[in-house]
Every structure is written in structure tokens, then in C-alpha cells.
Amino acid sequence: MKPTKSPMDKLFRPIPPLTPEEGEAVLKEVAEAFGVIERMRASPTHERIRAKIAQRMERGLA
Amino acid sequence: MRDAFPETPRSLLSQLGRGSDGTLDHGAWRQFFDLYHHAIWVSALDAFRRFRWNRVPEELLEEVIADVVISFFKSDFTYDPNRGRFRNFLRQLTAWRIMDRLGKLPKATESLETVEETAEELADSRLPGDGVEAREKEAFRAALLAMMLEEVRQQVDPQTFLIFEMTKVRGEKPEAVAARLKVKRNIIDGAVHRVFRRLQALAALPEYQKEFQSWNSDDV
Numbered sequence: 681m682k683p684t685k686s687p688m689d690k691l692f693r694p695i696p697p698l699t700p701e702e703g704e705a706v707l708k709e710v711a712e713a714f715g716v717i718e719r720m721r722a723s724p725t726h727e728r729i730r731a732k733i734a735q736r737m738e739r740g741l742a
Numbered sequence: 743m744r745d746a747f748p749e750t751p752r753s754l755l756s757q758l759g760r761g762s763d764g765t766l767d768h769g770a771w772r773q774f775f776d777l778y779h780h781a782i783w784v785s786a787l788d789a790f791r792r793f794r795w796n797r798v799p800e801e802l803l804e805e806v807i808a809d810v811v812i813s814f815f816k817s818d819f820t821y822d823p824n825r826g827r828f829r830n831f832l833r834q835l836t837a838w839r840i841m842d843r844l845g846k847l848p849k850a851t852e853s854l855e856t857v858e859e860t861a862e863e864l865a866d867s868r869l870p871g872d873g874v875e876a877r878e879k880e881a882f883r884a885a886l887l888a889m890m891l892e893e894v895r896q897q898v899d900p901q902t903f904l905i906f907e908m909t910k911v912r913g914e915k916p917e918a919v920a921a922r923l924k925v926k927r928n929i930i931d932g933a934v935h936r937v938f939r940r941l942q943a944l945a946a947l948p949e950y951q952k953e954f955q956s957w958n959s960d961d962v
Contacts, residue, residue: 692954707941729779736812
């Protein structure tokens with residue numbers, strides 16, 4: 681039996697086209713991924729590494 | 743679908759870190775780091791585990807992540823979408839930077855006994871059942887989806903993206919968003935629909951297609 685396509689599968693392979701519900705599921709997943717990256721960006725670790733990279737770039741070590 | 747929008751000459755994926763003339767743009771590392779920090783972090787942990795490092799000092803991990811981001815911009819080993827998936831490229835780069843770091847540690851470190859594999863073997867080998875592989879796939883998947891949304895942000899007007907962010911990322915009710923922005927309710931639906939259609943157009947690009955395939959295959 682052929683596995684059922686997930687909504688995200690259908691975003692990348694849009695035949696048959698996504699139903700409105702599937703479109704909603706895709707947007708939810710994309711928004712969640714975006715949220716994960718945004719939270720990471722706001723973390724102290726992110727800031728620390730970012731500063732480290734910036735410092736090394738400025739010092740010409742890059 | 744793709745006829746509905748002007749053709750995007752190169753996706754954000756293939757432009758990461760590069761200016762409009764295709765040369766390296768050193769100011770663009772922030773965008774790359776913002777999008778791929780989590781994926782590199784998971785990928786580095788995975789690589790360390792293959793060196794039998796089950797615990798990695800946070801400072802060492804942070805140094806490796808910084809090394810990866812910096813070498814992405816200075817290295818001659820640049821990403822070419824025609825030669826493979828970005829995910830594999832980044833995993834390889836991460837493995838090499840870990841090799842560099844481990845090579846600088848005191849030889850007395852017990853974990854160094856295993857540092858004999860080549861970087862290629864390191865990037866390709868797996869430890870079964872540690873669950874990191876799934877986390878790594880998820881991290882790269884999130885980075886890719888976020889990158890696509892970032893690309894959409896650059897293509898639509900600020901209000902359209904703000905509406906998407908408020909309703910879908912922050913989960914605010916469409917009615918409340920409409921009231922807050924002083925727009926009609928149908929503007930909200932229209933904005934979300936535009937973002938969705940842009941996402942569909944991006945998903946049709948070969949680079950994103952290729953990355954998407956890597957989620958669904960065992961080829962890690």
C-alpha cells in the first residue's frame with residue numbers, strides 16, 4: 681500500500697493539490713519552524729556565539 | 743503555479759552569504775548563523791558522538807559552531823547547489839571543524855584515541871539508535887522551512903508578513919489582528935494566502951526540492 685502524502689510532502693510535490701486543511705497544516709508547520717529559529721536567535725547562547733564570530737571576523741581571523 | 747510570480751533567479755539557499763554579484767558577502771554571516779545555528783549545533787553533537795564524545799563541553803561546542811560559520815565564509819570549500827545537498831555540505835564542514843578542534847586538544851585526552859577516521863568517514867558513518875539522526879533531520883528541516891519563510895519575507899510587503907507572523911507564528915486570532923492593524927478581516931486571509939502561494943512557488947525550486955528529498959530518504 682502506498683504511503684499517504686503528508687501536507688508538507690504535497691507542498692513540494694503539489695499533485696494532487698493541497699486541500700485548504702492541508703494548506704493550513706503546512707503553514708502551521710512552517711510557522712513552528714520559524715518560531716524555533718526565532719527562539720534560538722533570542723537565546724543567550726546565540727548571542728554569545730554571535731559575538732564570538734563577530735569578534736573573530738573583525739580581527740581578520742576569518 | 744510558478745507562472746504566477748516572477749521567476750526567482752536564485753533561491754536564498756544558493757545565495758546564502760553571497761552578494762548580488764555572487765561574491766562572498768561577509769556581512770551576511772549573521773543571516774546564515776541565525777538560520778543554521780540550531781542545525782549546526784545538532785550536527786556537531788552528532789559528529790562528536792561518533793567520536794565517542796557523549797558529553798561535549800559547552801564552550802567547545804560553541805567554538806565549533808563559530809568555526810563552522812566562519813569557515814563557511816572563508817573557505818574555498820563553498821556550497822554549490824549543483825553538486826549536492828546543502829545539508830550534506832554543512833555536515834561535512836562541521837565534521838572537518840571538529841577534526842581541527844580535536845587535533846588541537848592535548849594528546850592525553852582519552853577521546854582522541856578514536857580520532858583516526860577521515861572527515862569523509864566521519865560525515866558518513868552512523869551510530870545506531872542514538873536518536874540524534876532524527877533530531878538532526880528535524881533541525882535541518884526547521885532551518886530550511888524558516889529560510890523559505892525568510893525568503894518570502896523579502897518578497898512580500900512588510901504588512902503582509904506581519905499579518906502572517908501575528909496570526910500563524912504568534913497564534914493571534916485573525917479578528918484581533920485585523921482590529922489591531924485597523925484593516926478589514928479579509929485583508930488578513932488575503933495576506934496569509936499570499937504567503938502560502940509564495941511558499942508554494944519556492945517549494946518548486948530545484949534547490950529546495952533537493953533539500954526536501956533529503957528529509958525523506960535514508961541518505962544522510
